[in-house]
Amino acid sequence: MIALVTGAGGFIGGHLVGRLLGEGYSVLAVDRKERARWYQLHERAANLVLDLRDEKVSQSAIRGIDEVYHLAADMGGIGFIERNRVSCMRSVLMTLHLLESSAVAGVKKFFFSSSACVYPSSLQSTSETIHLAESDVYPAQAERGYGWEKLYGEMLCEEYAAERGLATFVARFHNIFGPHGTWRGGREKAPAAIARKVATARVVGLSEIDVWGDGRQRRTYTYIADCIEGIRRIVSEESLVATPINLGSTEVLTVDELIDAVEAVDADLFGALPSLLRRYDETAPKGVASRAPDNTLIRERLGWEPSTTFRDGMEETYRWIYGEAKRATEERREFLEDEE
Numbered sequence: 001m002i003a004l005v006t007g008a009g010g011f012i013g014g015h016l017v018g019r020l021l022g023e024g025y026s027v028l029a030v031d032r033k034e035r036a037r038w039y040q041l042h043e044r045a046a047n048l049v050l051d052l053r054d055e056k057v058s059q060s061a062i063r064g065i066d067e068v069y070h071l072a073a074d075m076g077g078i079g080f081i082e083r084n085r086v087s088c089m090r091s092v093l094m095t096l097h098l099l100e101s102s103a104v105a106g107v108k109k110f111f112f113s114s115s116a117c118v119y120p121s122s123l124q125s126t127s128e129t130i131h132l133a134e135s136d137v138y139p140a141q142a143e144r145g146y147g148w149e150k151l152y153g154e155m156l157c158e159e160y161a162a163e164r165g166l167a168t169f170v171a172r173f174h175n176i177f178g179p180h181g182t183w184r185g186g187r188e189k190a191p192a193a194i195a196r197k198v199a200t201a202r203v204v205g206l207s208e209i210d211v212w213g214d215g216r217q218r219r220t221y222t223y224i225a226d227c228i229e230g231i232r233r234i235v236s237e238e239s240l241v242a243t244p245i246n247l248g249s250t251e252v253l254t255v256d257e258l259i260d261a262v263e264a265v266d267a268d269l270f271g272a273l274p275s276l277l278r279r280y281d282e283t284a285p286k287g288v289a290s291r292a293p294d295n296t297l298i299r300e301r302l303g304w305e306p307s308t309t310f311r312d313g314m315e316e317t318y319r320w321i322y323g324e325a326k327r328a329t330e331e332r333r334e335f336l337e338d339e340e
Helices: 011-022 055-062 078-083 085-089 092-105 146-164 190-204 224-234 255-270 296-302 310-339
Strands: 002-006 026-031 046-049 067-070 109-115 168-173 208-212 218-220 245-247 252-254 277-281
Touching (some): 002 011, 011 026, 011 067, 011 224, 055 092, 078 085, 092 109, 146 168, 168 224, 190 208, 190 255, 208 255, 224 245, 255 310
Parallel strands (some): 067 109, 109 168, 208 277
Antiparallel strands (some): 218 252
């Protein structure tokens, strides 16, 4: 089997390429970033730098492909998606071109990575945790920009299945985290951002960190290994064709509890430090008040759901981010010394 993975230079895409290669697939790994910026570069994959927003490029990439895993999107954490709505929405060009090319070429399976951002903001406006079921997406009130792009992508997948017979699969990701992903630069999500801040505080010797919001926002966070396992299970279940499904942990944490967990992992790995002072910035982007998935459908259809605890997933994530933060700090120091 030959699989195309879009966004292969990114976080989830890089992990998925490794999984597919391990299962015996031949993989065409595609990203529009230069290869030097890919988080994982698997030598056994065919790694190409392509811009799939171009229709002809998408048509060319699909030739000879059996399965498509479409993860590419212009996106990031809440700060990025609130400030770059046009860029986020333009990702729909890739989805449309890839679906059309896949239908024409006879692709056997097409996976689309959607997001919990498709859910109505009105159901996520209070601190009370409402577990969002797949049917709650309508009446539609998706998050501006990124959320609407993902919801339209879902609709495209449903219609290409109904009208063109393309077997499409859709997972709504809920805050995926883990090593080998964005951890700085403005596109990182909360677990990576907090891990970076705590790691940097230890490396540099800081006593405080900045926190977006008031620390009471509630979320669930899904470890990357569970995400990849979920993708593989979803595309193997025929009853889920053209059926969007939640893929996320149900372990709810406030942002303050997330920070507590990261600090605890840091202490376990490197020894106790005084608790960091938290400076709350309530003017910063912070998203909805509360978000969590209802996992009834995934349990019914797959007999499975994500089970890695946040603490267990964060231990591996923090080890990697700490190493990256330490390396970046040392390189900065060397640069300053050279300048002197």
